Amino acid sequence: MSFISGYIADFSSGVMITLELTVLGWGGALVLGTILTAMRVSPIRTLNAAAAAYVTVFRNIPLPVQMVLFVFGLPLLGIQYSLFASAAVVLVIYTAPFISETLRSGLNTISTGELEALRALGFGPRPAMQHLILPQAFGTVIQPLGNVLITMIKNTSVAALVGVADLTFATNKAAVDEAQPFLIFGGAAISYLVIGLLVGRLVSTLDRKAAFSR
Amino acid sequence: MNTKTLFDAPGPRARRRHTLIEVLCIALLALGLYGAYEILEAHGEFSPAAWKPFTQPGLWILLGQGLLNNLRAAAVGMALSLIFGALLAVGLLSRKAPVRIACRIFTDVFASVPLLLLLYFTSLVLPTYGLKLSDFWFLVIALTLFSSAVVGDLLRSGIRAIPYGQTEAAEALGFSGAKTMQLVLLPQALRSMSPALVSQMVILFKGTALAYVLGGYIELLRSATVIGTYYSRSLLQAQIVAAVGFMLVNIALGLLATALASRQRRQSASEPAQEKLEASAALSTP
Structure with missing residues (x-):
């Protein structure tokens, strides 16, 4: 087992980078996704069309393509960030449309009668959104959003494609150097599995907590 | 998917305000697009020199072959993962606990490991066991490992949704267990899960772009890089053409999935709303 000790540092920093990418990507995507959803339901047609176009374009271009375009293409225009920042930005850009679509399906589950009751009680658009519509929409889509999150954790590995030293990158490096790739890949697979299971458990707990709103 | 109208129809004052905001938004959007245009123009990305290589048919053939290679890998991966997924679904529903647990572990592991890690795994580990395959097969094997786990779970839930009476009826008619699965349960599960399976095809197709990392398989992203x-002078242009190619294929597949889902909704209008939510959620997984 001695050969592993040399890679422990690489591995743990890889796990840390994967987790950082997940947190940054998820936070950013949640914000951008919520803004996109708000644009989709707004009565302003320009905003609506712009958000729809954004969702169609960035949802349908594969993540590796966006990653390569951002890291190798945009520097030609003088737009250049660090590899880690680029990877985080691309994850946000790619994941936001999925969050927006999920949230929108949540909005659609709110019953028409409830919306009419809101209007009858004199709620304007913004308070209605803030106090009643959005909390309920978030409540119904916790499980689907959790699925998006778990997929995003896996998607952080695409950052390794452009050289961000995340868990997948560290695994590949160790496996190229060592003669026992099976053990190394097994360790990485278990790491991803554990992260995924923990997040899945967290999501189920949250979902049960939010179940009262349904 | 249409969005419900959340608010009242606007009155005259709100309409005026909306017109004002609309104009402001158009102005802002135009400004943003103009800014992007300026940046591109300043770097000469619209200049004829940058687009000149695209007048050669050979270049389009290279790009087209790249896209075809992506489609080929995704199609072969999907076909294989349907076969192994069906076997896994049977295993997941087996009455024997060891079979069930083994299949459960397989699906959980391969559904939660990133595709890129699987691709590194197949391309590094398989050759050490004497399997000297081409990069195409490394990609297809990685796709199949991941996708058969997902398809297996999808088909399992599709089979579970079929009323148990049908299994009993098949038994009463003298069907063996395998025949029941093959003639009664799997065809129905495949049909009810077809929108989700097409979404899985989209995920596979997007995953084929990861073969970029192998370098030996000329898929669309790699051909753009070549x-x-x-x-x-034309790297950015080639990358953008590749991105548009991927986008168009995915939009077409997405439309197919939506059409399948809405046809099913029409056929089973009496089904509860919960399943509709799940079906639409299945379409929106990255």
Whole structure:
């Protein structure tokens, strides 16, 4: 087992980078996704069309393509960030449309009668959104959003494609150097599995907590 | 998917306000687009020199072959993962606990490991066991490992949704267990899960772009990069053309999934709303 000790540092920093990418990507995507959803339901047609176009374009271009375009293409225009920042930005850009679509399906589950009751009680658009519509929409889509999150954790590995030293990158490096790739890949697979299971458990707990709103 | 109208129809004052905001938004959007245009123009990305290589048919053939290679890998991966997924679904529903647990572990592991890690795994580990395959097969094997786990779970839930009476009826008619699965349960599960399976195809197709990392398989992203190395002036253009190619295929597949889902909704209008939510959620997984 001695050969592993040399890679422990690489591995743990890889796990840390994967987790950082997940947190940054998820936070950013949640914000951008919520803004996109708000644009989709707004009565302003320009905003609506712009958000729809954004969702169609960035949802349908594969993540590796966006990653390569951002890291190798945009520097030609003088737009250049660090590899880690680029990877985080691309994850946000790619994941936001999925969050927006999920949230929108949540909005659609709110019953028409409830919306009419809101209007009858004199709620304007913004308070209605803030106090009643959005909390309920978030409540119904916790499980689907959790699925998006778990997929995003896996998607952080695409950052390794452009050289961000995340868990997948560290695994590949160790496996190229060592003669026992099976053990190394097994360790990485278990790491991803554990992260995924923990997040899945967290999501189920949250979902049960939010179940009262349904 | 249409969005419900959340608010009242606007009155005259709100309409005026909306018109004002609309104009402001158009102005802002135009400004943003103009800014992007300026940046591109300043770097000469619209200049004829940058687009000149694209007048050669050979370059389009290279790009087209790249896209075909992506489609080929995704199609072979999907076909294989349907076969193994069906076997896994049977295993997941087996009455024997060891079979069930083994299949459960397989699906959980391969559904939660990133595709890129699987691709590194197949391309590094398989050759050490004497399997000297081409990069195409490394990609297809990685796709199949991941996708058969997902398809297996999808088909399992599709089979579970079929009323148990049908299994009993098949038994009463003298069907063996395997025949029941093959003639009664699997066809129905495949049909009810077809929108989700098409979404899985989209995920596989997007995953094929990861073969970029292997370098030995000329898929669309790699062919764009190859063009960029020969015509360094046109790298960005080639990448954007590749991105548009991926986008168009995915939009077409997405439309197919939506059409399948809405046809099913029409056929089973009496089904509860919960399943509709799940079906639409299945379409929106990255």
